[in-house]
Amino acid sequence: MQVKLKVRRYDPEAGDGPQNARYSTYEIDVPEHATILDSLIQVRDFEDASLALRCSCRSAICGSCSMRINGRARLACKTKTADMAKQSEEITVEPMGNMPVVKDLVADMDSFWSKVRQIRPWLQPVGPKPEREYLATNAAMMDLARTMNCIYCGACVSDCTVLEVDKSFIAPAALAKAYRFVGDPRDGMTVERLREYSQHSVSGTAHAATCASKCARRASRPWIASWSCVRPP
Amino acid sequence: MRAAIEAARDGADVAIITKLHPMRSHSGAAQGGINAALGDEDSWETHAFDTVKGSDYLGDQDAIEVLASEAPGDIIELERMGTTFNRGKDGKIAQRPFGGAGFPRTCYVGDITGQAILHVVYEQILKLGVKVYEEYFCTSLIVDDGAVRGAVALPMVTGNLVAVQAKAVVMATGGLGRVYQPTSNAIACTGDGMAIAYRAGAPLQDMEFMQFHPTTLKDSGVLMTEGARGEGGYLLNKDGERFMAKYAPNKLELASRDVVSRAEQTEIDEGRGVDGCVLLDVRHLGEKLINERLWQIRELAIDLANADMVHEPVKVRPGAHYSMGGIKTDADGASPMPGLYAAGECANVSVHGANRLGGNSLLETIVFGRRAGAAAARYAHDTPDGKALSESVLQADQQRIQELAQPPGDGASGERPATLRREMGEMMREKVGIFRTREALEEALETVNGLKRRYDGLRLQHAGRVFNTDLIAMLELGFMLDVAHTMVAGALARQESRGAHTRRDFPDRDDDNWMKHTLAYHTPEGPRLDYAPVTVTRWQPEVRTY
Numbered sequence: 001m002q003v004k005l006k007v008r009r010y011d012p013e014a015g016d017g018p019q020n021a022r023y024s025t026y027e028i029d030v031p032e033h034a035t036i037l038d039s040l041i042q043v044r045d046f047e048d049a050s051l052a053l054r055c056s057c058r059s060a061i062c063g064s065c066s067m068r069i070n071g072r073a074r075l076a077c078k079t080k081t082a083d084m085a086k087q088s089e090e091i092t093v094e095p096m097g098n099m100p101v102v103k104d105l106v107a108d109m110d111s112f113w114s115k116v117r118q119i120r121p122w123l124q125p126v127g128p129k130p131e132r133e134y135l136a137t138n139a140a141m142m143d144l145a146r147t148m149n150c151i152y153c154g155a156c157v158s159d160c161t162v163l164e165v166d167k168s169f170i171a172p173a174a175l176a177k178a179y180r181f182v183g184d185p186r187d188g189m190t191v192e193r194l195r196e197y198s199q200h201s202v203s204g205t206a207h208a209a210t211c212a213s214k215c216a217r218r219a220s221r222p223w224i225a226s227w228s229c230v231r232p233p
Numbered sequence: 234m235r236a237a238i239e240a241a242r243d244g245a246d247v248a249i250i251t252k253l254h255p256m257r258s259h260s261g262a263a264q265g266g267i268n269a270a271l272g273d274e275d276s277w278e279t280h281a282f283d284t285v286k287g288s289d290y291l292g293d294q295d296a297i298e299v300l301a302s303e304a305p306g307d308i309i310e311l312e313r314m315g316t317t318f319n320r321g322k323d324g325k326i327a328q329r330p331f332g333g334a335g336f337p338r339t340c341y342v343g344d345i346t347g348q349a350i351l352h353v354v355y356e357q358i359l360k361l362g363v364k365v366y367e368e369y370f371c372t373s374l375i376v377d378d379g380a381v382r383g384a385v386a387l388p389m390v391t392g393n394l395v396a397v398q399a400k401a402v403v404m405a406t407g408g409l410g411r412v413y414q415p416t417s418n419a420i421a422c423t424g425d426g427m428a429i430a431y432r433a434g435a436p437l438q439d440m441e442f443m444q445f446h447p448t449t450l451k452d453s454g455v456l457m458t459e460g461a462r463g464e465g466g467y468l469l470n471k472d473g474e475r476f477m478a479k480y481a482p483n484k485l486e487l488a489s490r491d492v493v494s495r496a497e498q499t500e501i502d503e504g505r506g507v508d509g510c511v512l513l514d515v516r517h518l519g520e521k522l523i524n525e526r527l528w529q530i531r532e533l534a535i536d537l538a539n540a541d542m543v544h545e546p547v548k549v550r551p552g553a554h555y556s557m558g559g560i561k562t563d564a565d566g567a568s569p570m571p572g573l574y575a576a577g578e579c580a581n582v583s584v585h586g587a588n589r590l591g592g593n594s595l596l597e598t599i600v601f602g603r604r605a606g607a608a609a610a611r612y613a614h615d616t617p618d619g620k621a622l623s624e625s626v627l628q629a630d631q632q633r634i635q636e637l638a639q640p641p642g643d644g645a646s647g648e649r650p651a652t653l654r655r656e657m658g659e660m661m662r663e664k665v666g667i668f669r670t671r672e673a674l675e676e677a678l679e680t681v682n683g684l685k686r687r688y689d690g691l692r693l694q695h696a697g698r699v700f701n702t703d704l705i706a707m708l709e710l711g712f713m714l715d716v717a718h719t720m721v722a723g724a725l726a727r728q729e730s731r732g733a734h735t736r737r738d739f740p741d742r743d744d745d746n747w748m749k750h751t752l753a754y755h756t757p758e759g760p761r762l763d764y765a766p767v768t769v770t771r772w773q774p775e776v777r778t779y
Contacts, residue, residue, distance in 0.1 A: 011697065011699070012699055013697050013698065013699055014697075031452075033452045033453075033537075035537075041420075044702065044703075045649060045650075045651030045706075046649060046651060049649075049693070049694035049695040049703040050694070050695035050697065050703070051702075052699075052700040052701075052702055053702070055420055056253060056257050056259065056419040056420050056421045057257075057259060057261070057262050057419040057420075058419065058420065058453060058455060059262065059453070059455040059456070059533055059537070060532070060533065060536070061261050061262045061345075061348060061529070062253075062256075062257040062258075062259070062261055062262070062419060063256065063257060064253070064254075064257050078536045078537070080536075102390060102699065102700055103697075103699050103700040104700075106700050109254075113254075117359055121356050121359060122314075122315070122356040122357060122359060122360040123313075123314060123315035123353075123356070125313070129313065132309055132325075133308075133309050133312040133313070133318075133325060133326055134312065134313065135320075135323070135324030135325065136320055136324055137320060137324060138319055138320040138321070138322075138327070141317040141318065141319060141320055141342075142317075142319070142343075142525065144317045145317045145319075145342050145343055145345065145349065148317055148342070148345070148348070148349050148352060149345060149348075149529075151256075151261075151348070152256055181315075184315065184317075186315065217532075218532055
């Protein structure tokens with residue numbers, strides 16, 4: 001299958017600035033089952049060794065390869081090249097939004113991770129430790145597992161319309177982490193956490209929750225929609 | 234990370250160097266679960282015996298006893314850290330059946346167990362404030378007078394080599410699956426830690442034992458969890474027959490992985506496959522259970538194989554999955570080199586022997602990660618401060634990178650590393666796969682030597698410093714060729730069939746001559762092999778059937 005990839009380039013050593021957009025176009029022949037990640041790796045391996053991207057697991061679990069494909073954030077490893085080619089003859093590939101770029105498709109995720117750290121993301125039980133495991137219902141653990149399902153790929157943050165106007169917004173991924181503790185029956189700091197998190201959240205329903213539709217993990221989507229832009233109860 | 238947590242708790246000054254972000258680690262891809270004898274009717278001795286039998290009697294039984302007896306405590310600790318294990322009706326941790334196990338003892342979080350544990354362990358790293366050097370690509374160990382004194386790494390954002398001084402180094406770098414093509418392993422699984430330790434003088438042990446997972450997707454090699462069979466899924470051939478009844482009449486689909494993979498390959502080779510695959514069928518489990526316990530693989534099969542497992546079987550085949558071999562260590566993670574420790578897939582303790590049981594690899598990372606962290610902290614505490622490192626420790630790696638950046642000239646071929654990587658991957662699949670013969674392995678040895686010669690002629694096509702993945706690919710290929718060499722040499726020498734190593738020309742296990750570990754030492758010409766005895770405590774070798 002013959003496809004055309006138009007890839008946004010940025011190389012600080014080549015004197016590129018953030019403003020002057022530069023694109024490279026690659027015409028390659030890929031197998032029918034190829035993903036965008038397979039296609040980009042083929043470019044990097046055999047067409048242009050200077051193309052930089054992050055990737056590792058190829059199975060939507062490590063969260064490395066988020067990028068904007070045909071204008072919206074997706075995981076390259078679970079996006080079929082054939083599907084994108086149906087959308088437009090020339091497939092556009094760009095780094096994630098709402099983050100600075102290190103090189104080409106590699107985004108600087110420092111602010112993303114610092115927001116995750118900001119919510120104090122570790123379990124804080126109070127009271128004496130049980131002799132063995134904490135007892136809990138399967139339903140409670142399954143509810144949390146849906147949130148734990150988040151792979152911190154950054155797709156929701158890339159396309160977050162709130163962040164575009166308010167850089168301090170803690171944004172959906174960190175809030176997903178926050179819920180994972182607030183909803184955990186084993187955590188003893190629920191009230192303190194809610195008080196703190198509500199200062200970082202966006203109140204009201206004016207926002208489109210664009211992040212939810214961008215979430216790379218289908219199982220987590222309903223949750224992202226209900227939490228990211230609405231002040232916790 | 235588990236080692237870092239333990240060392241930090243013990244008061245050591247710890248940092249993690251990783252070529253990825255810690256949350257991108259391939260442990261996150263482990264799906265099905267983690268074993269521990271928690272049930273009242275189960276016992277750690279049964280877990281240990283299952284592991285010994287699974288290892289085809291090549292595992293060291295003293296190490297296996299440590300693994301099985303300390304597992305329950307480690308699982309409870311993971312739960313208290315916040316892991317969201319599935320629960321039974323009594324609120325306790327639930328357990329599912331897994332291959333080669335005599336009891337349902339695999340704890341799980343749906344089919345994202347590795348991810349759930351990885352994230353919780355990372356939360357503890359943040360809580361303890363352990364320094365993490367993200368996207369620092371380790372190039373070599375610093376060795377002084379036979380002892381390890383730190384590591385050299387390439388920060389990918391700057392491209393300027395740095396020396397990290399340390400009294401002790403714990404390798405926790407995972408597997409080498411990328412030596413094969415296809416593989417269930419992540420692109421990052423290139424055997425770096427094994428190769429770096431090997432070059433520094435540490436022996437690699439039992440490298441000829443490579444696990445082929447019975448259920449990987451056809452094109453991509455992506456994993457479909459053993460949990461699918463643990464929950465009751467079937468393996469079918471093209472006639473719709475549950476063929477495992479012929480190969481393992483008692484355990485059927487839940488025989489150990491080497492047995493199931495050989496059976497599948499036999500079905501495929503004898504013309505009873507479907508497009509070079511067999512079928513994994515979970516339809517009878519129902520949509521509710523699939524969504525509750527197997528949601529990730531359902532999503533993966535839809536995205537990568539155009540098959541919704543709720544409505545149709547998915548094509549799977551055996552795929553290169555896990556290296557039983559690795560850096561030789563004792564039960565405290567200590568290698569024979571002072572100051573060098575290892576834990577997880579890159580290590581060989583040896584608890585998996587010739588074949589690992591599903592659910593024992595996450596367990597190994599936690600039990601021996603903890604033990605290696607504690608031992609490294611003790612060693613660091615007892616070792617006096619050495620002299621400061623000189624700049625010269627960077628010299629060899631700096632020179633190597635400069636050579637690679639030279640324009641193609643004398644002896645340079647202009648070949649791409651990806652070309653060699655593909656040839657290596659295909660050669661390893663064809664000649665060092667499930668079934669092996671002397672002829673194929675001799676050809677493999679010749680191919681590896683040829684690839685190594687061609688590797689010396691490669692040059693970078695991109696010489697930039699910032700995030701130069703051309704350079705990373707080049708260095709990773711060098712590591713992979715070194716570990717592939719030890720795998721081929723070990724397989725050629727071992728004239729028997731044991732666990733995952735099946736020689737058509739030597740179809741039987743030979744305890745008299747081969748119940749011993751293979752050790753591979755680095756020399757400029759290639760691996761020098763040596764052998765070491767297996768530790769037997771209470772289980773004498775028996776005929777192994779499932």
